Amino acid sequence: MTNYKSELVGVFGHPVAENPTIVMQEAAFRDLELDWRYLTIEVKPDQLEDAVKGLRALNMKGINLTIPHKIEVMKYLDEIAPDAALIGAVNTVRREGDKLIGENTDGKGFVRSLVEASINPDGKSMVILGAGGAARAIAVEMALAGASDITVVNRSEEKGAALAELIDQKTAASAKFVAWNKAYQIPDGTDILVNATSIGLFPHVEAFPDIDYNHLTAATIVCDVIPNPPDTIFLQEARKKGCETINGLGMLVYQGTIGFKMWTGADASADVMKAALTKAFGT
Ligand code: NDP
Numbered sequence: 001m002t003n004y005k006s007e008l009v010g011v012f013g014h015p016v017a018e019n020p021t022i023v024m025q026e027a028a029f030r031d032l033e034l035d036w037r038y039l040t041i042e043v044k045p046d047q048l049e050d051a052v053k054g055l056r057a058l059n060m061k062g063i064n065l066t067i068p069h070k071i072e073v074m075k076y077l078d079e080i081a082p083d084a085a086l087i088g089a090v091n092t093v094r095r096e097g098d099k100l101i102g103e104n105t106d107g108k109g110f111v112r113s114l115v116e117a118s119i120n121p122d123g124k125s126m127v128i129l130g131a132g133g134a135a136r137a138i139a140v141e142m143a144l145a146g147a148s149d150i151t152v153v154n155r156s157e158e159k160g161a162a163l164a165e166l167i168d169q170k171t172a173a174s175a176k177f178v179a180w181n182k183a184y185q186i187p188d189g190t191d192i193l194v195n196a197t198s199i200g201l202f203p204h205v206e207a208f209p210d211i212d213y214n215h216l217t218a219a220t221i222v223c224d225v226i227p228n229p230p231d232t233i234f235l236q237e238a239r240k241k242g243c244e245t246i247n248g249l250g251m252l253v254y255q256g257t258i259g260f261k262m263w264t265g266a267d268a269s270a271d272v273m274k275a276a277l278t279k280a281f282g283t
Contacts, residue, residue: 003035008058009263010039012051012073013066017042020280021064024256027276028268036061036264043069052076052100055093062094062263070133077102086170087140089133091255094262103262106134107141109255110225114192116254116270117246119221122146124191129180129209131159134225135196139163143171147192150175153184185212186220193238194223200232208233218242227252228281249274 011021017040025038043051048069053076055063065073070089074080077090078099084090090102111121124147128135131154139150150167152175154160160177167175178184186193193216199207216222222238227248235245253273260268 011064012043024273105255107137112254113250130197131163143173
């Protein structure tokens with residue numbers, strides 16, 4: 001029998017038009033000859049509840065959430081995965097029968113990008129710049145993956161202190177907060193340094209985090225969450241000090257492959273997704 005029905009997933013956001021996820025997910029569907037569609041859907045904040053009802057009614061297989069829905073969506077779902085509950089945000093919804101389950105793949109994508117570069121988070125000492133959504137997801141997943149201690153460096157004290165307290169109290173890692181009000185000096189013994197702020201994101205490509213670059217040594221692996229441009233000034237400066245660097249394209253692609261697997265059960269090609277994104281970013 002011919003099947004004319006495609007399976008549907010997508011993203012709810014506002015604004016959402018510039019979200020490039022469709023490019024990598026549809027490239028992966030085509031690559032595996034799956035008859036699935038990824039829809040980029042504008043959902044205003046006061047219509048999120050109706051949108052989730054619509055997702056159920058249309059039998060969609062799942063959805064990604066982006067700004068400003070990642071926290072709000074949690075109250076409309078049937079279950080929240082334990083790590084997403086700790087992070088306090090959901091970026092991916094998957095379906096189990098009639099149940100909608102909230103997951104967070106951002107931090108998992110970051111951890112996967114390290115593992116793919118043969119870096120084991122276990123026992124590592126990490127400094128993370130930022131305490132927003134990306135930083136929370138990364139800090140929680142790194143702690144769950146065995147990082148031994150995490151220093152949260154953030155401009156706003158309230159958010160930074162809250163993240164350090166969450167890691168310290170709810171995971172096996174120890175954590176502390178440092179207020180970011182001058183050039184931050186990376187402590188000796190830091191294995192992994194992550195920029196999880198939006199500093200350096202297109203179009204502000206000349207910006208870079210305020211750290212003491214002279215104090216950075218090749219012993220530290222330096223990571224950026226910024227996917228566009230992938231090679232930020234932060235990473236370029238780190239390489240000048242001999243550091244191994246990991247860019248934000250990996251995190252973006254792997255959070256996508258993890259979501260893809262949750263929805264379809266199949267393994268997307270990270271290379272296909274990366275090529276599609278790189279083409280879309282013109283890099
Ligand atoms: P949020 O708005 O939740 O958090 C932004 C963070 O950046 C806050 O900690 C904020 O500090 C800090 N920050 C912003 N500007 C400055 C500045 N000038 N000086 C010091 N600190 C600053 O954003 P998200 O966490 O959602 O996103 C952060 C970045 O991560 C974005 O660029 C996004 O593109 C990227 N990202 C990448 C992903 C990937 O897959 N590669 C996935 C998700 C996000 P404060 O608290 O003081 O305001």
